[in-house]
Amino acid sequence: MERAHTGRRRNEAAREAIIDAAIALLQDVGYEGFTIERLAKDAGVGKQTVYRWWPSKAAVIAEAVGTRARHTIPLPDTGTLGSDLTEFFVNTFRQSEDPAVLNQLKNMMAASIENPETAGSFKEFLANRRASLRTLLERGVERHEVAEGTDLDFLTDLAYGLLWYRGLIGHRPLDDDAAYKLAAALVAAGECGESGAVGGPGEPGAPQPRATSKD
Amino acid sequence: MERAHTGRRRNEAAREAIIDAAIALLQDVGYEGFTIERLAKDAGVGKQTVYRWWPSKAAVIAEAVGTRARHTIPLPDTGTLGSDLTEFFVNTFRQSEDPAVLNQLKNMMAASIENPETAGSFKEFLANRRASLRTLLERGVERHEVAEGTDLDFLTDLAYGLLWYRGLIGHRPLDDDAAYKLAAALVAAGECGESGAVGGPGEPGAPQPRATSKD
Amino acid sequence: MERAHTGRRRNEAAREAIIDAAIALLQDVGYEGFTIERLAKDAGVGKQTVYRWWPSKAAVIAEAVGTRARHTIPLPDTGTLGSDLTEFFVNTFRQSEDPAVLNQLKNMMAASIENPETAGSFKEFLANRRASLRTLLERGVERHEVAEGTDLDFLTDLAYGLLWYRGLIGHRPLDDDAAYKLAAALVAAGECGESGAVGGPGEPGAPQPRATSKD
Amino acid sequence: MERAHTGRRRNEAAREAIIDAAIALLQDVGYEGFTIERLAKDAGVGKQTVYRWWPSKAAVIAEAVGTRARHTIPLPDTGTLGSDLTEFFVNTFRQSEDPAVLNQLKNMMAASIENPETAGSFKEFLANRRASLRTLLERGVERHEVAEGTDLDFLTDLAYGLLWYRGLIGHRPLDDDAAYKLAAALVAAGECGESGAVGGPGEPGAPQPRATSKD
DNA sequence: ACCTAACCGAGACGGTACGTCACGTCTTTCG
């Protein structure tokens, strides 16, 4: 029979120091500059202690990202969809304009692209965010501010798509004006309910099976 | 007068071989696995020849990405905004579903995040894409299908936001249905013209200056 | 109190493998062809392990040469200076005629010229050799075969000078005949004791302070 | 003034500039630090111009060394061997104590060891020197100051051996005292004529065919 | 109150890729 356990237990303080250092390091130097050696030094920890608990730098980052993901945002509840969305987007956008936060988000995205292992936690994190927004929209459906059968996932992706697209590229700001417009666009789309309609035009131009120019 | 130039001229064949190899390599192994040594070997070129002309791997990738950016897409012209957008998005989405293309786009994005040097070319490339879509919307304005004063840039970002958000995360497909819905949403948003309205609701919930929970 | 030492201890086997490989490599390819990369591969060691302990290729060679220097030669003791010297030189010359040994010695000399770091060990090695010969001569002084006050260092340099001059240039062999003559010359010089005399001829030709033609 | 350019004919000025630069460079940085690129820049010449006329760096150095070799030294002629030798050695030693000259000689030796191509010119140069000394000794034979049948080559090597041994190692100076002693030793060896005697002792200790300790 | 096994920090190990330098070859333009 196996012995239950002997010897020293895992040092929780070390684990936390590593995760904290990982979060800070990812924010500072990005995924590329992130090295285990630097991480260990920053955390005041032996390199082996990192490798004892995580198989790769991607795994540490994944857990670090996952830790951030557990934070939740309080949802606004003003009574109308428009106000709820406006408040939600204004808050979200304002946070995303903080360079530290934005950097962190971008680096998490880069990590997720570079390494599928990391991607898991990141997708969870993102799903979390989407669920928050979806809750607001579902409330709108209940209040009949949004047409029954509207594709809420589509609207959610539309909203977070704008956030990420502007955040990643930085060609235009995520200011309050953008938040207002986004809220308005979602409300309009929900009212018309057009995003529940399956078909576009009867004749969508018979899109060719494949085009040569890539994008 | 100064002597114009002496010595052997830059070998254009080598330049092209490097750029071609860079495009292929970025697609294959991503930004992280991209090594100059491998690039040089693939291009059949000395490592020094790469370093002679580009200061870093980011710079090569930037030029490679920029080369891709010069490709243009033929714009649909069916007579109505709805059909134009539908055809445009269906084509675009179908291309983006090709794993090779998608991989390339994701890796370009990762490169752009990791290294600001790369970002320049990539942003140009993206601006190019946005300009195409904007052309369609401007035609809509001319035909009075879109309300005067509508923020076309916002609509463009909304559309490409959806594309990139789904492409990067992969949680939901970029299928024809999504294209139809996106086209419909843009048409609706343009008709109502709500995205031209500066102010949001009269009561935007008085968004707090700053919240503690991040994003 | 300070912690004495942490971390893995230096691998003595690696150290020896490197020194052995260095000796062999210096003999094979000379100082110029000696590369750290080749040394590491020959020793079955990472390049960094070489650089961790030695700052330069000269330093490794210096230690390798120094290792060789610790070998000692058994001195003959036949009872008379003439026989002692003869045996000593015959043995020494025969060894020096072995191409491998000669090559090693020449390359050590080249290394010592190229790099002062290397020179230290090499000079120790040579001093070692000279001390052996000096012992024989000192015995001769005790036996009154060599005049009191004779400059033994001068005689030693004369002997090793011949060895190295012929060895380095190779224009004439270091054969037994040369050994006999060298022994005889030293004995003669010792008997006459002329090398103890401080002054040269009364009229040393009034050597000019400096001549223009070099050497 | 600018170097003239002659068109199709080999530009002798370039050749000289290269050789001059090579001599200076060898003296400055030694054989190891000697690079063709640096040589070309110092000589104000294209790299190809070096390679057009010399196949390797060794060959340039060889020719540079050979150029130095053509210089001849005026031989003393005082009437007696002792004075001749004393003057010769005092002059020679004084020149060799000049650090620039010594450096040059040492680097030439290193070059000769590293590269057989270089060795040829260097040996010629050395043979030249030996011939000078031999002339003095031959005069001694004519004057019956040196025993008939003495091995003059042996004496020559003895003398230059001392010079090079001390010069290369630097453990003891090449001062006037050394010159006096060397002259005296040669005179003594010549008088006794022992270096013409073939045999050493009848029982040279029966030197073993091979000993284990190297050198 | 020991044992003793697992954890800890430190850091050496065999490797891979980095970005630089010089090699010897080649091509281009000027005089």
Added chain:
DNA sequence: CGAAAGACGTGACGTACCGTCTCGGTTAGGT
């Protein structure tokens, strides 16, 4: 058409991290 300038493919340089492997020291069970 020779010589300068300089780009080319190649390969060693010395450095930074990789992920693995000892080290001596520490600490929390089980006996």
